[in-house]
Structures are given as structure tokens and as C-alpha cells.
Amino acid sequence: MVAIRKWLARLRNHQAPVTQWADQRRDEAARLLGNAEESGDWIALTTHCNGFIREVAIRALRDQPSPEALAALIERLNDWVPQIRDLARESLEHYLSPSHVQALLIELAPLMALASRHRADHGPTLTAVRNILQSPEVHSDVYANFLTRQGSAARYLFKLLLEKNIDKQTLLRDALAHRELTVRVAGVAACQALPDAQALQLLQEALPRPGAKVRVCVMRTLLPLLENPQPLLCTALLDDSQSIRSLACWVAPKHGIDARAILAGRLTEGFPKAKRGWLGILALAAELDVELEQRWLIAAARSNYPSVRRAAMGQLGEGLLVELLVALEDPSDTVFLAAVAQLNKQSWASLHTGLDAKLNRDWHALSDKRRHALMRLRPKWQQVAYLLARLTREPTEQVFWAEKVNLWCEEQYQIVDPVTSRSERVKLIEQLRGLASRGLISSTNFARVLK
Numbered sequence: 001m002v003a004i005r006k007w008l009a010r011l012r013n014h015q016a017p018v019t020q021w022a023d024q025r026r027d028e029a030a031r032l033l034g035n036a037e038e039s040g041d042w043i044a045l046t047t048h049c050n051g052f053i054r055e056v057a058i059r060a061l062r063d064q065p066s067p068e069a070l071a072a073l074i075e076r077l078n079d080w081v082p083q084i085r086d087l088a089r090e091s092l093e094h095y096l097s098p099s100h101v102q103a104l105l106i107e108l109a110p111l112m113a114l115a116s117r118h119r120a121d122h123g124p125t126l127t128a129v130r131n132i133l134q135s136p137e138v139h140s141d142v143y144a145n146f147l148t149r150q151g152s153a154a155r156y157l158f159k160l161l162l163e164k165n166i167d168k169q170t171l172l173r174d175a176l177a178h179r180e181l182t183v184r185v186a187g188v189a190a191c192q193a194l195p196d197a198q199a200l201q202l203l204q205e206a207l208p209r210p211g212a213k214v215r216v217c218v219m220r221t222l223l224p225l226l227e228n229p230q231p232l233l234c235t236a237l238l239d240d241s242q243s244i245r246s247l248a249c250w251v252a253p254k255h256g257i258d259a260r261a262i263l264a265g266r267l268t269e270g271f272p273k274a275k276r277g278w279l280g281i282l283a284l285a286a287e288l289d290v291e292l293e294q295r296w297l298i299a300a301a302r303s304n305y306p307s308v309r310r311a312a313m314g315q316l317g318e319g320l321l322v323e324l325l326v327a328l329e330d331p332s333d334t335v336f337l338a339a340v341a342q343l344n345k346q347s348w349a350s351l352h353t354g355l356d357a358k359l360n361r362d363w364h365a366l367s368d369k370r371r372h373a374l375m376r377l378r379p380k381w382q383q384v385a386y387l388l389a390r391l392t393r394e395p396t397e398q399v400f401w402a403e404k405v406n407l408w409c410e411e412q413y414q415i416v417d418p419v420t421s422r423s424e425r426v427k428l429i430e431q432l433r434g435l436a437s438r439g440l441i442s443s444t445n446f447a448r449v450l451k
Helices: 002-013 020-039 051-061 067-076 082-095 098-106 108-116 123-133 136-148 151-164 168-176 181-191 196-206 212-225 230-237 242-255 259-267 275-287 294-301 306-313 318-327 333-343 348-362 368-376 380-393 395-411 422-437 443-449
Strands: none
Touching (some): 108 123, 123 136, 242 259, 294 318, 306 333, 318 333, 380 395, 380 422
């Protein structure tokens, strides 16, 4: 700081003739450095466009170690001025000691980013940081930080610890339970270097944990280690994860396991109590194209779990049309849309009465999204037939229903309807013509229907 004060004094007392621009630059530097010298806020000046100001700021930060100062120095390691890069590298060496490990861990992300910046060779700096983080005296700090990190920083620390950690079994157990999914995947791969007995124990502990991507990796690694993989495969066939079931279905024939027999055996038992049990049974039945008994489908369609009800919708056929119509009352939009998708596969004759009853009862209570979805279940001409019927039955609401008819006409273009007979279409067109002549709907919109 003494050197900076002396430099500021010389700058203020400098009497050499200069251009107006140079004078402005000198005054600006003197003002900024003077303010920073008084306030101690040098970090902001490390990004100034004036290279000399950045240099002075870096020299000042060298005497004020902190995580914030370290972040500023790391940024300047890739400065466009070589002299500033060299100065930042010299200043950073102060942090390359075990006493500053917490600051290095806080700023680990920008340090790692240096590997992809090529204005200078950052290899020596990164190697020095790596050596510090792998030193025995900071192991507990680095390990504790690893357990809380996510993303690339977590993967980086895992690799560091794996290279030096003596107790690899403990490290891999923590890695397989880590919050970062990619660390868990890397942990599975690292287990292959352990003795079979240790790897088997760790993988069996990791298999039930959530995360299908990790569980598939665990299962692939675990199967060759098992003397008898049949119990695992039988369980995996009824897993709620599609990727686990797919792997089990692929491997099962090699071990003499029939997936259909496993499903049939499970169906002789009672209904599952957990959501995952229901999802596994429903999914395997769908994948094997096995038709479940009605009692199973009804129980699934009335489950307390929305995801189970949604999965059941895809297997309800015409024989359980009542359950599909009941599902239209479901508070879950995903279940409602799954029921609509399945109803769309049914014949109009079987659907007509129930759908009319639903629309008559709940038209005004339905959300726009649900009302639109239900109307799309009707063939095109049956949509306007319904609207016209409501208009006829409710003369007090004539304006409201006429507007709905008008909007329907406006939306039409080359109507395709293989269900409605020609004679019925002619009657509907005459009704629309009458509304257009009375001015209740737009003549232009009515003309669209005739195209």
C-alpha cells in the first residue's frame, strides 16, 4: 500500500506536457485509484479497461487475501495483457497452500474453467491447485465439500479423492449415495476396480435408490457378480422403471426366466399397497400385451395415486367404458387427458350417450381446456349438432349458444367426418343457414362450412 500511495503522489505532481486525452486518462486513473485506496475496494478495478489500473488493483489484492480476491485473480489469469497475466499468476501463488483450501474450494468452478481458456498455458496453475487439494492435511475439508457439491465440481472432487483416497470403499459408498447423479454413475464404474465381495455389497446397497439411469448402470454391473441372478431379475421385471424392466426382459431368457410367467404369478397375489408395485404390474402387462382382469383394472383406475390411475387408463377398453367416463371427473389433468385419449379410440355409438350427459351436466363448470378436449371426442358435425341442440333447448341462452356455433363455424376448414350421415349433415346445414339469415351467426363463417 505504501508503494501505491507514492505512485499516486508522483502521478498528481507529474508536470510533463501531455495531450488532452492523456491528461484525462491520468486524472481518471488518479481518481479511481485514490478512491480505491481510501475504501479498500480493489476488486472492482480488476476489470477496468485501463491495464495499468488493473495492474495496481492486482498488486493491492495480493496483500488482502480473501475468496473474493481469489476470484478476481483467477479471472485475470486469462487477461489479454501478458504482464497482467503474469502478475495474477504470481499473486495466486499465495493461495496455493493448505491454509487457503476453503478459498480454493469456494472458487473451484472458475479454477476448473481455466482448462478451457487458452490465452495462456494454465496447466501449471491447475496442477498446483490439484496437488493442494490432494494433500493429506486438507483431506477432511475436501471430502466434506465433495459431499455437498453438485455438477462438474462434484465430479472433479470425486476424481481427486479417488486417486488418493486409501479407504475407497467408504468413498464409493458415499459416491453411490451422492446428490449428484453423474457422481453416482462414476461411482458405479469405479466399483469395478474393487474386489468382487466389496463391489457386490456396495452395488446391492445402491440398487434401490431412486434414479433410473444410475439403477440401470448398477444392475448391469451387479448381474455378473451374482451367483444366482434369478431373484433380482424376477423383481426387476416388475419394477416401475421402464429402463430396469427393459434390461430385465432382455437378460431374463438367458437365465430361463419367462416374463409372462412372472406376471401371471404376481397376478395371483393381492393388490399392491405401494404406488411402485402398481406401476410395475401395469407397465409390464402393457409391454407384454397381456390383458389384465377387470378387477385389477378397476382397482387401478380407482387408486389413490394419480400416476397409477393414469397408467390404468391406457388399458381400459370398451368393456370398462364406465370407468373411463368416471375418470373424466378426475381432479388430475394427466388422468383426465389419458382418459380422453383412450375414449378417442372407442366407437362414437358407445360414447355418445355418456359424453352428452357429461357435457350437459358440467358444461359451465368445465375449464376451457377440458371442455375443448371433450368436444374434440365428437365427430366434427356432431360437435355443431350438440351446440344446436343446446341452443334449441335453452332459448333464454340463445345468444350464448349462437356465439358458440359461430365460433365453431369460424374454426372449420374442409370438414372430415366419416360418422355423421349425409342426411343429418344436410339438416344441420339448414339449421345453420337459418341462424345466418336471422343474423345470429356470421354469414362469412357459415360460408366456411359449405366449402
